[in-house]
Amino acid sequence: MIIRNIFVIIVSAIAITAASLWLGQQSYSWFPVQAAxxxxxxxxxxxxxxxxxxxxxxxxxxxxxxxxxxxxxxxxDTSDGPPIEGNIALEVVWTAIPIALVIWIATYSYQVYEQMAIRGPMEHMHFQMPKAMESAYAFPWDKKPVVEQESEVIGNGTINVIAKQWAWEFHYPYKNVSSTELHLPANQRIHLALQSEDVLHGFYVPAFRVKQDIIPKQTIDFEFTPTREGTYRLMDSQFSGTYFAAMEANVVVDSPEEYQHWLEKAANQKPAPAKNQAAEEYAANQSKPFQNGWQTVVPAAPPIVNYSG
Incomplete structure (x- = not known):
């Protein structure tokens, strides 16, 4: 009987471990492609x-x-079970194991969070980072970051990201190019200066696995490294009002040569109002003869940009 129980435990432990490791490998396919x-x-x-x-x-x-x-x-058999009052050793084990697991998870999670350098807007911290990932940090609203000089070289300078109800606006250091579609060079460290003109927003690109809250009156210096060329979606991870669902934008990761070509092309285009779904829906609703009675915030004016995508 004892030998059978030991055999069953060993076989079960091996099977459970193998199944758990297999599920862990399968979990990689549950996310979008790894693009950063x-x-x-x-x-x-x-x-x-x-x-x-x-x-x-x-x-x-x-x-x-x-x-x-x-x-x-x-x-x-209608008899009662054995009158077991407790087992101190067993209670210690099933208390110690969860505590150890929680500490393990918390330590690992903190290390990942530290390496990604995503933190609150009032913090100004520096961690020892891998070469591919340097620390990001945030400036208080009354201490503006150093302004980057206009750059003729791709990958240099900070891209200013402006979030507002309900649109994304991007300003590049190359010849003051602006767009409502975020273009980035692949395999280069990206520096973003995140700002909000009104309420709390969230910069979130699922394919990059990066998310940073954007607080009004704060300028947050945010960094990451895109590694896969393609088109991805930028979403607002914070509920920012009526047309929140329309606040999305394309993120296009180009090769360095294509990125330079796009900047030069956009710089030659005359700034014009960009297409804005929130503003269009609001205008269409206001033109109806009968209103539904629900009040909403008037969307910000469509951004004036060189390239609207």
Whole structure:
């Protein structure tokens, strides 16, 4: 009996571990493509959490099934179970293990958060970062960051990101180019200066696994490294009002040569009002003969940009 139980435990532990590791590997496919250096950190952390959660879930489930199959009472047995009052050793074990797991998860999560350098707007901190990821930091609203000089070289300078109800506006250091579609060079460290003209917004690109809150009257210096060419979506991760769902923009990661070509092309275009879904929907609603009675904030005027996408 003891030998059988030991054998069942060993086989079950091996099977549960293998299944948990397999699920952890499958979790990488649950996200969008990894399009930034930071995405590997987030996906590795999530995979670790999936492995751990799967091991606990499967372990508990298998234990319950084993107890039901091999330790169920006989149909005619109506007696009470053994009068067990407690087991100090067992209680210590099932208390110590969760504490150790929580500390492990918290430490690993903090290390990832530290490496990604995403933090609150009032903090000004510096961490030891990998070469591909340097620390981002935030400026108080009354201490403006150093203004970048106009740059003729791609990858140099800071791209200013302005969030407002309900549009994204991007200003590049190259010849004052502006757009409502964020273009970035691949495999180069990107520096963004995030600002909000009204309420709380959130800069969030799922494919990059980066998210940073944008606080009014704050300028947040935010950095990441896109690594995969393609077109992705920028979303507002914070509810910013009526037309919040329309506050999205394309993020186009180009090769360095294509990025330079796009900047030169955009610089030759005359600034004009960009297409803005929120403003169009609001104008269409106001033109109706009968209003629904719901009040809403008037959207900001469409941005005047060189390139609207």
């Amino acid at each position: 250096a930071e995405s590997h950190l987030v996906d590795d952390l999530f995979s670790f959490l999936v492995v751990l959660a799967s091991f606990i879930f499967l372990g508990v489930t298998v234990t319950l099934l084993y107890s039901i199959v091999f330790h169920r009472a006989a149909p005619s």
